[in-house]
Amino acid sequence: MGQFIIEASNIRKKYDDKTVLKDISLQAQRGEAVGLVGVNGCGKSTLLRILAGLSNPSSGEVSLQAGTRMAFIPDRYEKINMTLGKFMEHMYLMETEREGRDRMAHYLHQFHLETMLKTPMKYLSKGTLQKAAVIQALLGKRDLMFLDEPLSGQDTLSQMTLIQELRERKEKGMALIMACHETYLIEELADRIYEIKEGELADGIPYVYGTHRKQCSLLFKPCSRQGVMEILKQCLPEEGWNITDFGTICRIEADTALADKLFGICLEKQWHIVRYEEADET
Structure with a gap:
């Protein structure tokens, strides 16, 4: 694999007679952020799940550097019958290389969830559940993070908090692969942008501003x-x-x-x- 922390080759995904992804290949290095854009239903989430090992491709291969520690922030979180506090404690204890407990308290404060710890998650809003998804992904030490619409439903301050946290981790060498519609996230973090169009990956998208001026x-x-x-x-x-x-x-x-x-x-x-x-x- 050389310098790449993740490398995907000729990824195809079919559901019955419908081909969602067609021979997609991409790579990411440590400290690099790759943005995936495209219309709803183009296959961004499907590709992320395949790259993260949560779904199998119909054909093709995904390779990771040995020992890569990954995290995944989904575009939606299940409304389970568990309080937010118990969920966070459970996720914290699952981490083998976790941040300090004071760091978890810091995230709960930064994302304004301290007053909701006794609330069952089935009663939380989409934006609040998305914050929980973000925090659980930040609790451990990561080399590679997948993000599927991570700003969806979040208030502006929480969006800015997340972007700052991701920027700091990126500077320390964590790679990011992001599927998003928000130009704010793309502009703040992305080093490369790919468009998924009709199941194929189109690179060379002008970064942020376009050309000439x-x-x-x-x-x-x-x-x-x-x-x-x-x-x-x-x-x-x-x-x-x-x-x-x-x-x-x-x-x-x-x-x-x-x-x-x-x-x-x-x-x-x-x-x-x-x-x-x-x-x-x-």
């Missing part, structure tokens, strides 16, 4: 979500920018020529700027 990305928190789009349409040209709404936080991607105008709008409307970045399109 210099772009900026502005993450901001408006005082009120009402009227944000109308204000931007009034103040900015019709082309050269787009906005993504994450709930309480929004992100604008635009030509850097519009940066001064964007800062002026935020100052005038008292919108709080969370982060500003520039990047050359490649």
Whole structure:
């Protein structure tokens, strides 16, 4: 396998007469994040489960470096009849190379689950269950983590907490393979992006910004979500920018020529700027 922590070759998956994945091959190195994108039902989750060893391919092979420690964050979690606290304790004790117990308390605090420990998981919301799935994957020391729509249903602060945690682990050498629709996750973490289209893997997708021009990305928190789009349409040209709404936080991607105008709008409307970045399109 050489430098790759995981390598998949010619993966095919068929359900009856329907072929979902067609001869897909990909690799990931330590410290690398690979993003999988595509429309709903294109096979992202199926490929993740095959790579993680949770499902068998119809043909093809997945190879891992010896001793690789893996974790999987599913896109949904079962509503079982067990309190969240007991579940977390059970998952913690299952780990052979676990983080300290104080680390589990830290995650419960960071994801705002401390008050829900006595609640049966069958009564928890999708977003809260997704937080539980995230924490159980973080309890042990990992070399490779698979993430299937990990931000789904989570509040903005929890999304940012997860991304920061993943970034730190990635810098320490953990590899990530992510299936997601959220551009926020892709932009913050992905080193390579692949699109699954009609069962095949299409690489060479421009990373984040596209080609030729210099772009900026502005993450901001408006005082009120009402009227944000109308204000931007009034103040900015019709082309050269787009906005993504994450709930309480929004992100604008635009030509850097519009940066001064964007800062002026935020100052005038008292919108709080969370982060500003520039990047050359490649």
